[in-house]
Structure formats: structure tokens, C-alpha cells
Amino acid sequence: MTANSSHQLWIYDTTLRDGTQREGLSVSIEDKLRIARRLDQLGIPFIEGGWPGANPKDVQFFWHLQEEPLQQAEIVAFCYTRRPQKTAGDDPMLQAILAAGTRWVTIVGKSWDLHVTEGLRTTLTENLAMIQDTIEYLRSQGRRVIYDAEHWFDGYKQNPDYALQTLKTAISAGAEWIALCDTNGGTLPHEMTQIVTDVVKAIPDNTQLGIHTHNDSDTAVANALAAVMAGVKMVQGTINGYGERCGNANLCSLIPNLQLKLGYTCIEDSRLSELTQTSRFVSEVVNLAPDEHAAFVGRSAFAHKGGLHVSAVERNPLTYEHIQPEQVGNCRRIVISEQSGMSNVLAKARTFGIELDKNNPATGEILQRLKALESEGYQFEAADASFELLMRQALGRRQSFFEIKGFQVHCDLVEGKETTNAVATIKVAVKNRDILEAADGNGPVAALDAALRKALRNFYPQIAEFELTDYKVRILNGHTGTAAKTRVLVESRNSHQRWTTVGVSTNILEASYQAVVEGLEYGLLLHSQAEAALSTSSGN
Template identity: 75%
Template structure:
């Protein structure tokens, strides 16, 4: 069944990953994620538990109408109920109605769960496992058996835990997946227990009709390491989720597992062209689930290949291997040069090149930019978190920054309103600008002063710069820089904007939070127009 050196990746983002606190997927969200994971070339995608809720039922119906192109979509369910017959269990009827070729069934490995959770006998639990798998096979399905709480169960009662696996194996399951459901097992224990299982069940990697898989949770911070440890000992299926989403502390992160398996350990998981999609998929799925991407995530994070110290930047420019463990392009990421008060000329030169600006280290403008950065960071600016603002600063120093409009003034008025529900704030902003010699006065409302100010500015400019209609704010952060100064403290505002395809961050600093916000909003609009030379498309 398994080709030599092949690791079968099993994605459970849509089921286990969706159990993360803060994630609520719509049917459309689930379909988008499934199609993106399918495009990556991951062979198994667990779609959910049909029959558990209407959304999962509809999901499988939709995929019957428009099937995935590469992956096997898998339905998930428990073993039959105690003292029932599998053929009469309504949960299994819903599984069959989902129409998938593969089904994942989970059963109890830990005697504690059998007696305390299911309130049944250890012998009945074995019958439940075997009866369920045999019934599904009789209906033309192929079965993956998830041994829930396997490692805890094996530690407490190894003889019984092994009996549950033997029941699944003898019934015809093709994969026996060892689950660290509580996430409390460490890699050395994973290694030893997987060795024991392979020896006692006489399972040889890549040769037998039944193979081992592993499913790990991150409660001890070792989910990825546990998955790798399992593979080293002969496991050939690794289950996990995109970005490590999952209940409590999450599941094994496929965005970390896959490149480690493929680039570091030499296993085949995806093709080179599919692996290049890893970073894009990670960020796209974080957008769909409406969670901010982890900038410091291994491999796929924005900071994974970011270089800040001047010595590091200089070395990386000579030979990237000096400070990079892989080529970022292999997983679709990119090298970033971070600009801060620790920057040297090499940072400025390298960063300018990423913006398409060629500078010479002997150019006086280069040193002026470096001095300006250090001066502004002393005041509270932080360009490593706002690269869009840095590019605008650089272009201004080179005389390449176009003046889009002149601000004549703005006012923001806030009301605290009380109705039948909770009190809420309504803000009204009035702004006057001059564009191409024409004065524009606009008013807009918002659920806060920054929202109102942003809306009013867009209304004033959109007729001159139609691209602005595509922009929207995606994040707003405020930090008080010198808290000891009380209400007169400097405030730094970071605003993230997007046009639906790209994101960029700008900043403003001022003792007045509205002034700082205005600076960041204006630069966000300006940078958005700068992208793809959008400024050239302005209406005259």
C-alpha cells in the first residue's frame, strides 16, 4: 500500500482544527479550505462528522456534486454504540450517506474511558471496534482507525490497549493511527511505544497491508516533535492541521511537519511545486478562519527568514546559508530585511532593493535614510513592524514620494449613546482636503473616532483615486510609549490595510492618539495607491 519513503499526510483542519476556541467555520469556509488543501496535494482531508450537524452533512453533499481533484475526502465517526448492531446505528448510516470512499473511525484505547466514559465492558468495546469496521467494509468503504487516547491507554494498561488495535487490524482497518489525544506524551515515549506496537503487532513499514499512523496534540509543546519521532520509528501516516489549529493548545502543525519531513528528513510528502504553496496556503487559511497569521511561525511566518542585525544582513547577502536553515523559496516564503535602529547600511541597501530602488552605499541619501530611521525610532517609530511606512520614508528621501493631497483640517466628535441594550459609541468625523487644487469637505460616521476619520478621508479622495474603494482596515494597534507621562505620553499607532490580495502596515506617532491614527491612515491609503503604480490611474 505504501510506496517506499512516502509519508501520507492527513489533514484534519476542518474537524479537529475547527474545534479551536475562536474558530467558527461556515459551509463556504469549509469548502474553500478543502479546495486549498486539495490544491496543495495533501492526500487525505477529513471533512467532519456527517450527521453530527447539518453543516457537515451539506459539506459532503457539496463535494459529491463538485469533487476534489486530488485528495480523498474522509468522513469521521465513532464506533457504534455499546450493545447495538453497527448496521442499525444511525450514526453509521449518516457516514455511508456522505458517500466517501474512506472513513475514519475512532475507538477507545484506554480502559478508563471504556468503563467510566462509555459505561460498558472492556470486551464490549472490542466488539464495538470490530463490528463497526467490518460493517463499513461490507458497504465498500476503506477504514482508517484512530486509536483515541492510545499513548495514555498503553501506559496504563498495555495489554488491553494492544487488544483494541488487534481488533481493528483483524477487522480490516488499513491504517492504525496512534493518538496522543491529551497531548501529554514526550518524544522519547512516543518512540518507545511506537517501537513496541510495530514489534508486537508485527507491522513492517511500507510492506504490510496495514500501516501505522500518528495523531498528536500540542499540550506539551511537542506535537511536531512527536510526529517526527513516530515517523522515525516506522509510522507512515501523519495527521495534523494547517497552522496547528485545534482544541486547547492545538494539533501538530502541518506547515512545520511537512517541510521537516521532506526537506530535512528526505521523505516524500508533496511535489516541489506543491510544497511551494505551503506559505500561501497557511496565510490564506488564516484569513478564512479570521485569525491573524503567526508572524513567527517556523517556515511560513513573515519573520521566519527576517534579518534585523546589520552583521546578519551583511552575511546573508554574501551567503544565505550563514543565517538560514533552508531556502525560503522552497516553501513559498521570502527573505525579509528588517529596518530598525540596529540597522546598518547593508540593511538599508538590501531593503531598498526589495522595493525596486537601487542605492549605492556611497550615496549621501543612503546615510540620510539611516540617520532618519534612528532619529524617528528614538521618537517611538518602529519600522520593523511597518514596512510600508519605511518605503514611503525612503521614497521621500529620494524625492520619489508624490503629494496626493493637502489636509486643511479635521474634527472628530464622539457620543456615548444609551439605548435598550449596552451603551455604545457613535463617532462623526469631518475632514477638508485639497486635491489637484480642488477643495473637498466630507463627513462620515463610524463606530469609533478612527473608523469615522478613515471613512471621511476615503470619501474625500475616492473620486480622485478610485482604487481607494478596494482598501479596508484589517487591524488597529495602539501602544503607549512612555506611560510615566500620563495622558501626555507619546502614542504609537499601527494600522494594517488590505486591498483583498495584499496587506501592508503603516504607523503614526504623536502625543495625540487621533493625530497618530491619522498619520497611519493616510500612509496606509498612500501606500495602497503606490502598489502596482495605482497612483498613475488617478482621475484627472
């Protein structure tokens, strides 16, 4: 791969190697393969898969991809230069790299004289030999090489002549790309611009430069953008900015900034709308909650809460949006809260397919009810499902699927056991019948949820598809001690949709009951709407 246009950039993803060094992040071989294939689908040209030989997981990962290659991306093996006082051909570490079977290999070498003498405990001359010998050996074995100049910027600041010498050694040995790494993440954008400009002037004109930035100063994305504008053609980073310490440059911010704002080509335009979905897919696979406030791909990236903002966005989205959210696969959201005005309520209703008239008394009732509930501790910003049910109630459109007549929960805490046994009994009116059911669970909320599902499943078998995926508890007035008011948010999902409901009470069980009940009710509403749409479609 070589750049064929001044506006072509090569994106190099290191989520599967550098990204997995994030504290608290762990992936299986299957996870890595799923992510690699998703990045391949997005159109990322270089995907760094890991360090074969460093652990059995990475070895097996490369074996799998030899058997079932990616569609378009180059999978890249990662490794350091050979060890001091050895030859590359005799270093077992490099034999594992060759066994991985990739066309491209990324080799990391030392640029900072401090790391050479203190880290490697060798001479500056030997470090140059290690760089040259490693790259020449891999080239002799038919591999194409990307050279990552580790600690480049710190090294250049301390000893620019030696740092540049390491680059020139890698270039003369046959490296096709030279990536400048801000490994400690301490460089600022104005320094980045100046140093990259210096490098461009100091090395051969046909050298292809890349950039690899870390986020320790919260400037990784800004630094990468500055480097591109100074002349680099490869940008290395990770999905969602995952990485060691404070993370790496976030490709979910870099790609749209480079492509939509600076006019570079990173991935196909038709794939850019998959960026948000890819971000959330990766966060789901690595089992980390997505950053709701992330630029471009976060759930709140195009959320509007203030009444004046909502009113303006309704007239012209450019008033408060820097791009169209659909360009990156995101969507506009109108947030409902105690700060909401009439425009918020009208706009929010439209997102649910409900057209409201501001002169309709029910509209004013919804707004007043909203503000009254939020003053009691309810929060509808993150509980769209509960707000839609509230709105339907005011309009007389809330469908009655069932009615709770009462419930009891009994808990036993057995000494010496780690779990609490709970039994819930619930009485529900369904389709003119009273149903009494009981169920146990590993806690009171689980038992209550199980009893309610048990009572309803014969009438609504689709409930089996509903899954409670998240349960959050917030103490609202902690100064009152155990009498504090509690807010509970419950996230539920079916096979293709997620929704969140809220409950508030001084009794945590009652707050949980409210949220769980509305979660099931909203799931049934979605199911009935889907059936109605299917029926209408079939009728046509």
C-alpha cells in the same frame, strides 16, 4: 491508497474536524468547502471532513462533495465505534456515516482501559467487540477503514497487553490503517520512539501505521517526526496546528521537515511552494490572525533584523537560513529598526526596487532619521509602507498626491446608545485646489477616513479599492496616564496587496491620522507604479 515506497508518506489532514474544535474557531459549510478544495489543490491525499450525523453542517458538507467531488483527495468521514450493547448494523450513528458516501471512514476506538471502564462504562471485552463489529460492518458495506486508536500512548503505558489487543482486533476486523493517537498530548519524543518501535514488533509486518499527536507538551511536531523515523507511514495533523486545547501537530511544519530534511515524499515538490499561501488562506477563512512567527510559513520565519545577520545573509543566505524561503512559498524580509545598520537600509531599499549607495549622504540620513523616529516610539518593523515613504522623502522621490491643510473631529456620545457619533471636517490641497469636505462615522477615525476619501475620490477614483483591514493601538508609556504616547498601526489593502503604516503621538487621533493618511498615500503610490509598469509594457 497504499504506500508503494519506503519514502512515501501519507498526509492526513483533520483541520475540518479536529482543527475546528479549537476554542474561538468556527466555520460555515462554505468555509469548510473552500478549505477542503484548497487542501485538495495542495495535494493532501486524505482530508477528514467531519462527523456526519453529529451536526447538520457536516451532513450538508458531505452532500456537497458528493455532488462536486474533490480532484484527487480522499474525503474521509469520522465516527466512533458503535455504542455498547448494540450491533453496528442497528446503530443510527453508523447509518449517517454510510449516507455520507465516502470510500474511507475513520473509526475511533478506546485503547486505554481507564476510558473503557470510566468513560464508556463497559467491560474490556465489550470494547473489543465494539471495535471488531464496527469495522467488520463498515467493511461489509464496501468502506475502507482507518482505525484511530484513541489515547493509545497513555493506554499502552498503563496496560500494554490490552492496548495491543485493541490494535490486533482492529487489524483482524479489516482496518487498513492503524493510527496511534497521543490524545492528551503528554508523550515525549523519546517515549514516542520506543513505543512505536514496540508496536512495530508486536503487530503483523504488513500493518500500515499512522500517528496522530496533540501539542499539550509543545512536542506534537517532534513526536510525529519521531514516529515516522520509527516506522509509521501516515501522519495526521492540521493546517497551522489548529485543534482543541493546545492544538494538533502542525502540517505546515511537518510537511517541509519530512520532505526537505528527511527525504520523504508527502506532496508533489511543485506544490510545496504553495504551503505558505495555503497556511494564510486557511487562517483568513477561519478568521484567525496568522502566527507571524510560525516556522516555515510565518511572516517572520525568514526576517533578519540584526545588522550582522543582514550583512551575512546578503552575501550568503545559508549563514542564517535553514532552507530557501521560496521552497515553501515564503520570502526573505529585511527588518528595519533602531538596531539597524547600513546593511539593513541598503538591503531594505532593494526590496522596494531602490538601489542605494552607502556613500550617498541620503543613506546616512535615512539611517539617522530611522533611529530618531524609533526613539520617539515609531516602529517600522511592521510598517514597511511608512518606511518606504520615509526613504523616498530623504531621496527626494516622494510623490505628492495631496496635502492635508487641517482637520477637525467632533464626537457626540448619546446616553443610552452603544455607538459614538462622530463628524470629521478636513481641508485638503489636491492638484492646486483646496477641497473642504465633511463625513460622519461610528467613531472619530472612521469619520476622518471617510472625510479624506470623500475629498480625494474625484481626483483619485482608485481610492475606492483601498480598504482599511486592521487598526492596532499601543500605549508606549502607560505610566504617564492619559498623557501617554500612542502608536497606531493601520493595515490597508487593495485587490492584490497589503501594506501597513504607522503614526505616533500623545494624541491618539493625530497618531491615527498619520497612519491613515500614509496608508492612502502609499496605496496611490502602488497604483501609479502599476500604471507606469503597464505603460512601459504596452510600449514595448
